[in-house]
Amino acid sequence: MTMQRPDELFLKRVFDYYFEAPLSVWATITPHLEHRTYKKNKVIKEAGQTEHNIDIIIKGSIGVFFWTDNHPRCIDLFYEDYFSCDYMSYIEAKPSELFVQVLETTDVFSISRTKIQELSEESLMGNKIIRAAAQSLFLHKQRQQIEMLTLTAEERYKKMLKEQPDRIHRTASKHIASYLGITPESLSRIRNKVS
Amino acid sequence: MTMQRPDELFLKRVFDYYFEAPLSVWATITPHLEHRTYKKNKVIKEAGQTEHNIDIIIKGSIGVFFWTDNHPRCIDLFYEDYFSCDYMSYIEAKPSELFVQVLETTDVFSISRTKIQELSEESLMGNKIIRAAAQSLFLHKQRQQIEMLTLTAEERYKKMLKEQPDRIHRTASKHIASYLGITPESLSRIRNKVS
């Protein structure tokens, strides 16, 4: 994808599942999106900093982490056509312990809190879109929670392997392990056993 | 509390932490709230049903559960001055596997999806309030997730005991255990060890 300017169809496609709005609405938003390319491994938001942007991933992947002891722990993996940010810090507009790292060279459309506030101040529609995003992120979190309580590590891995095989193969094992809530050693054993 | 009619101060107090609005705004909402009293142990929303209301708890407590094998698992405990509902089902407006049970005789102000939609259709402010609620629920979920990954069962219990001793004592051990992600037996051992 060589797109440098967002077009309204892209936005519509990303949001359609959560929130349907006419093309004209997306067209009013697109001029406020900023195209960015992040290099692999770049930390785009450090722990202790405040998140000021929401990125919509065009291509690539981004992880949200925090440190425990000497290891980073991954609480979210985001891929194309989904939002990425430290939403906790974004909502509260204050620093969080989370950091955000780019996992592959990644293209995003980025929008700032300031722009979002403008859009949601001036239009009901803008506000509804933000709400839809917040709700989608909540759903994602709760589904994660239920999976964590319901499935064993092996079952979680198999599920991911079945539902998102491409993502498993694109993403470093250590991150997949961490996202699944286990150590790289445990994942290695599981992979060995499963395949 | 013998309140039968909500007053705007109540709403303001509940939301102030997340979203500040003038009293007049809360006054426009209060007429749409319905006062309800639920008896202890009542299941107010069964698994397989769709959630159509959001309750704001005045007094009492409510839990959100799902079934695994033969045991209910608790994913949320809500107390006074907070929202309670199966938000997953509410957002998607479709049935979920979750059920909602009253843990003590509980007073709430209840508002229906229909009313919420009306309010958020007609006013920007209404919409912002809903968004604030969605964000608050997201934050709560993410904090739960981080605690679960960071702390041992014993640490989680100690934290809750320290920060919300009244809640621990008001709520059945089996629910606390489930909420902390462990069995009642494990909690029993931990309590024995800690005290």
Next chain:
DNA sequence: AGCAAAACATATCATAGGTCAAGTTTTCTG
């Protein structure tokens, strides 16, 4: 008050997954 049922406690044993340590393979970087 008195009985049944549910909740809670305690003990024993089982196991998923963690920790540590020593390879091997892959990926960067000059």
Next chain:
DNA sequence: CAGAAAACTTGACCTATGATATGTTTTGCT
């Protein structure tokens, strides 16, 4: 393209928590 560093694998051992079983206390109901 070589050497270093990082990622991944494998193995031995450990521990927190689950499962099961049984006993005790509390709660709820007529």
